[in-house]
Amino acid sequence: MTQVIVLNGRSSSGKSGIVRCLQAVLPDPWPALGVDTLVQAMPASMRALDAGIEFAPDGAVIVGPEFRALEAAWIEGVAAMARAGARVVVDEVFLGGADSQQRWRKALGELRVLWVGVRCDGAVAAGREVARGDRVTGMAASQADLVHQGVAYDLEVDTTHTESIDCARAIAPHVN
Amino acid sequence: MTQVIVLNGRSSSGKSGIVRCLQAVLPDPWPALGVDTLVQAMPASMRALDAGIEFAPDGAVIVGPEFRALEAAWIEGVAAMARAGARVVVDEVFLGGADSQQRWRKALGELRVLWVGVRCDGAVAAGREVARGDRVTGMAASQADLVHQGVAYDLEVDTTHTESIDCARAIAPHVN
Amino acid sequence: MTQVIVLNGRSSSGKSGIVRCLQAVLPDPWPALGVDTLVQAMPASMRALDAGIEFAPDGAVIVGPEFRALEAAWIEGVAAMARAGARVVVDEVFLGGADSQQRWRKALGELRVLWVGVRCDGAVAAGREVARGDRVTGMAASQADLVHQGVAYDLEVDTTHTESIDCARAIAPHVN
Amino acid sequence: MTQVIVLNGRSSSGKSGIVRCLQAVLPDPWPALGVDTLVQAMPASMRALDAGIEFAPDGAVIVGPEFRALEAAWIEGVAAMARAGARVVVDEVFLGGADSQQRWRKALGELRVLWVGVRCDGAVAAGREVARGDRVTGMAASQADLVHQGVAYDLEVDTTHTESIDCARAIAPHVN
Numbered sequence: 270m271t272q273v274i275v276l277n278g279r280s281s282s283g284k285s286g287i288v289r290c291l292q293a294v295l296p297d298p299w300p301a302l303g304v305d306t307l308v309q310a311m312p313a314s315m316r317a318l319d320a321g322i323e324f325a326p327d328g329a330v331i332v333g334p335e336f337r338a339l340e341a342a343w344i345e346g347v348a349a350m351a352r353a354g355a356r357v358v359v360d361e362v363f364l365g366g367a368d369s370q371q372r373w374r375k376a377l378g379e380l381r382v383l384w385v386g387v388r389c390d391g392a393v394a395a396g397r398e399v400a401r402g403d404r405v406t407g408m409a410a411s412q413a414d415l416v417h418q419g420v421a422y423d424l425e426v427d428t429t430h431t432e433s434i435d436c437a438r439a440i441a442p443h444v445n
Numbered sequence: 446m447t448q449v450i451v452l453n454g455r456s457s458s459g460k461s462g463i464v465r466c467l468q469a470v471l472p473d474p475w476p477a478l479g480v481d482t483l484v485q486a487m488p489a490s491m492r493a494l495d496a497g498i499e500f501a502p503d504g505a506v507i508v509g510p511e512f513r514a515l516e517a518a519w520i521e522g523v524a525a526m527a528r529a530g531a532r533v534v535v536d537e538v539f540l541g542g543a544d545s546q547q548r549w550r551k552a553l554g555e556l557r558v559l560w561v562g563v564r565c566d567g568a569v570a571a572g573r574e575v576a577r578g579d580r581v582t583g584m585a586a587s588q589a590d591l592v593h594q595g596v597a598y599d600l601e602v603d604t605t606h607t608e609s610i611d612c613a614r615a616i617a618p619h620v621n
Numbered sequence: 622m623t624q625v626i627v628l629n630g631r632s633s634s635g636k637s638g639i640v641r642c643l644q645a646v647l648p649d650p651w652p653a654l655g656v657d658t659l660v661q662a663m664p665a666s667m668r669a670l671d672a673g674i675e676f677a678p679d680g681a682v683i684v685g686p687e688f689r690a691l692e693a694a695w696i697e698g699v700a701a702m703a704r705a706g707a708r709v710v711v712d713e714v715f716l717g718g719a720d721s722q723q724r725w726r727k728a729l730g731e732l733r734v735l736w737v738g739v740r741c742d743g744a745v746a747a748g749r750e751v752a753r754g755d756r757v758t759g760m761a762a763s764q765a766d767l768v769h770q771g772v773a774y775d776l777e778v779d780t781t782h783t784e785s786i787d788c789a790r791a792i793a794p795h796v797n
Numbered sequence: 798m799t800q801v802i803v804l805n806g807r808s809s810s811g812k813s814g815i816v817r818c819l820q821a822v823l824p825d826p827w828p829a830l831g832v833d834t835l836v837q838a839m840p841a842s843m844r845a846l847d848a849g850i851e852f853a854p855d856g857a858v859i860v861g862p863e864f865r866a867l868e869a870a871w872i873e874g875v876a877a878m879a880r881a882g883a884r885v886v887v888d889e890v891f892l893g894g895a896d897s898q899q900r901w902r903k904a905l906g907e908l909r910v911l912w913v914g915v916r917c918d919g920a921v922a923a924g925r926e927v928a929r930g931d932r933v934t935g936m937a938a939s940q941a942d943l944v945h946q947g948v949a950y951d952l953e954v955d956t957t958h959t960e961s962i963d964c965a966r967a968i969a970p971h972v973n
Contacts (some may be wrong), residue, residue, distance in 0.1 A: 346878030396610030434572030525701030748962030752814035786924030
């Protein structure tokens with residue numbers, strides 16, 4: 270039985286939409302957690318360079334050592350939640366590519382995980398970033414090459430020409 | 446010179462994304478106002494049947510007489526803002542179809558308006574509604590036939606297969 | 622009959638809470654509009670120095686000429702909405718003190734306005750700013766002296782030791 | 798060394814404000830998690846009676862068996878995160894009073910926990926609920942008696958006449 274679904278893709282690739290559709294499509298209740306949950310949980314002061322996570326004006330995301338340490342603990346927490354019986358869908362941006370996946374893989378251990386890559390054409394992701402009205406743009410572009418580098422997936426979806434709900438419907442049969 | 450852009454389309458048709466892209470694409474600053482602005486400005490109590498605006502569990506939007514009266518004043522306010530020199534983009538759902546347009550047309554009077562219809566395939570809009578994670582779904586479906594009935598446009602865009610940014614780029618040349 | 626209620630006070634003085642309580646306490650529906658509504662309506666690009674409105678890291682709010690022009694049109698719009706029959710409560714920060722009030726007074730013209738000053742002790746406002754979790758702090762402090770300078774009120778309330786609901790109950794009898 | 802701070806109090810008692818002030822006042826970064834985090838992570842469908850968590854029109858919160866099961870896993874996750882080295886502040890509403898505390902106590906096990914009760918006069922909490930503009934009111938009242946029943950604290954604060962920042966400053970010395 271699949272215990273954790275991990276979706277990885279750059280900012281504005283449409284992961285959150287897919288997650289909400291998965292929650293609607295899958296018969297069991299799957300709480301959704303992700304890097305956004307953690308960022309929101311952080312003190313406001315952590316969103317400052319050298320300590321936490323910084324969203325630079327050009328869209329780059331810079332992660333400091335303190336954030337990295339808390340993120341490691343957070344990943345352990347998500348794994349424990351799944352071990353305790355909750356089926357969890359995780360919405361992630363692997364800024365470190367294969368290294369990021371390795372960190373998750375180690376924490377998730379024996380849990381049965383479905384790894385899903387969420388691709389999106391760069392120009393389309395950049396356009397959706399504008400459509401969301403974020404003040405900081407360029408995040409989608411700056412994360413383009415990094416996030417899938419060396420990452421192994423059970424399944425990939427591409428939101429460039431496919432709706433979130435259809436991506437979710439493509440993923441659902443792989444959840445067992 | 447275009448003074449007001451009115452976008453009309455059902456819920457989850459992608460109007461808000463187009464509006465934000467228009468704001469990014471057009472050289473002048475265009476403040477964006479719409480029915481959501483008004484709903485948000487309302488007292489919480491107005492969101493109850495017989496008085497204000499009600500979002501029924503099946504997604505239907507029911508508008509009471511008090512809301513209708515305040516909406517009429519709101520439309521006058523938007524018109525006055527445009528007359529005072531601001532170029533305004535309006536994000537609307539013409540629940541009354543041609544009647545709704547007539548109300549706006551009367552208030553906008555001599556102002557130069559670009560009327561834009563925002564179409565979206567029903568199944569796609571319903572899927573995007575799920576992707577947004579709204580608790581109340583069905584809004585997109587319930588508004589399907591109503592909102593474009595008898596409405597005259599200068600231009601129509603269809604978000605079914607076209608990104609918000611590309612719709613905005615198609616609209617922009619019509620703004621002069 | 623009071624047609625417009627204008628509340629003026631610095632950031633984190635508790636105006637929004639009073640507005641929502643007024644909406645609950647007053648028998649008629651009073652839509653609430655304010656500078657936050659306008660800022661939210663603006664293109665993301667307007668939140669950059671020299672053009673729009675900038676929230677500096679020290680909490681200072683710097684308003685550019687383009688924002689000022691749109692704000693003038695916005696004020697005309699609010700006035701027109703009230704003339705068209707809506708009773709409107711306005712939540713404002715008079716960054717220009719008496720000059721700001723003069724701009725509103727001119728636009729509101731013959732309308733019957735209740736001017737309410739919302740005071741709050743500086744240290745308390747600064748603490749509430751932290752409690753709201755805003756990343757930019759110092760806004761309350763930087764606006765301290767400016768906003769009430771030379772402004773004439775029908776009524777003042779002080780949120781330092783008084784709850785929003787009680788301030789609203791103190792204001793309500795002045796609305797006729 | 799304190800590893801977890803648990804704040805318990807009814808809705809609108811001011812816990813969230815205290816949490817953000819604690820995050821600002823304490824030297825280490827304390828991520829904040831709570832029942833709101835979990836509710837937000839849930840599928841929209843879980844917010845329906847018999848399954849998840851329901852916010853009844855009178856403000857009562859009804860929790861179904863599926864939500865209860867996921868909540869148990871969530872608590873295990875928070876505990877694991879603290880065991881992995883993150884210091885976590887938890888913002889909770891013990892709808893089950895002593896039973897709720899017991900569930901947390903069991904999961905937190907050997908971790909060093911600071912239990913903080915957040916009190917607030919009922920009428921004041923009800924007023925703050927109105928000031929927040931929630932559509933559903935009565936939540937504060939319906940939770941009044943339940944949440945502190947039989948719960949043991951290291952420390953209690955009362956937000957009736959004390960600002961969030963001052964409550965945080967009272968709590969901080971107990972964190973070691």
